[in-house]
Amino acid sequence: MAAVEKRRQAVASAASRAAVAAADSEEDFLRQVGVTEMLRAALLKVLEARPEEPIAFLAHYFENVGLRSPANGGAGEPPGQLLLQQQRLGRALWHLRLAHHSQRTAFNNNVSVAYECLSASGRKKQPGLDGRTYSELLKRICRDGEAPEEVVAPLLRKIQCRDHEAVPLDVFRAGMLTCFVLLEFVARAGALFQLLEEPALAAADRRVAQAALDSLEGALQAGDGANVPAHYLEAGSRLGPDGLALAMQRAAAGRRPCVPMMRDEFLGKAAALFIAKVKPVG
Structure with missing residues (x-):
């Protein structure tokens, strides 16, 4: 009985070693x-x-992820460059x-x-x-x-x-x-224009829109010391709603008939405020 038990333990030990070796081999292969x-x-x-x-x-x-492999950008000049x-x-x-x-x-x-x-x-x-x-x-x-x-x-x-x-x-x-950052800035400017827009005209009162742009420019001035464009986006997002509402209220109270401001013009002026802060390459 003792001999049988020894053989059984030897077989189990060999199987265990084989399993460990196989696992190591598989891990090595994957690595x-x-x-x-x-x-x-x-x-x-x-x-x-x-x-x-x-x-x-x-x-x-x-x-x-495939095109990042050497085979897709390697030593040769592949056809269809x-x-x-x-x-x-x-x-x-x-x-x-x-x-x-x-x-x-x-x-x-x-x-x-x-x-x-x-x-x-x-x-x-x-x-x-x-x-x-x-x-x-x-x-x-x-x-x-x-x-x-x-x-x-x-x-x-x-x-x-x-x-x-x-x-x-x-x-x-x-x-x-x-x-x-510019794309997000323009998207936020578009959302702001929607608040100013008169749906029947698909345009905003020029004086009110300009008041909003002036307030936005004032908020951007806070980022003059920053070199990262994202800081300007953050400055614009902190545009005080009370100050903006007051500026537009004043513009609306004193407004007279004028040419309305269209969305494209508003977005162009808002983007120009941002772009003026960007340092050119070189």
Whole structure:
């Protein structure tokens, strides 16, 4: 009986060692092919973005993560370079939208990944980002944000780079942040205009609208010492409702017949107040 028990223990011990070895081998395999690191990165992205639908978020993440691999931007000059460039732009945009710009750490991490997606890596090019690609991404962000072209054009002229100019990461990060903040600023200005608008005319009284713009400009002055565009957005959001209401009330009390202000004009003037605070590239 003792001999049988010893053999049974030996078999169990060998099976246990085999299971441990198999587990170690599987773990090593997953680590070697990059799956472990990929899953870790995906989970970190979920924690950063905290999406409402995590499973859908992960599905989109794994669908879009492929083009960042060396096989899709490696040593050779792949055919269909233009198509590949558009794919990289789409990939960069996807990463930039993973977190709101107010989530500064997550947003900056995503900016770095987007920069990596767009960096040239062909045999005839040094790693880095050229001004043409950077400027194209700025235009895509503004176009997808549905801001009027005449509103964003002055900003793009300020922060674009020359086509063949090398764009460092800090310039890239500042440009991305500025575009996203401008889009949100314009959206808030649009919401403000809705409060002033006379529905029957689809326009606002010019004096009342100008009073609102003057109050907005005064709020933005508080951000003169700040170098980050988001500070101007925060200054505008702190626009005192009492002060704004009083300014509009005074304008309305003394108003005489005048040409109404349309939405596009109001948004253009509001955006100009913001853009005046943005430092040009270089």
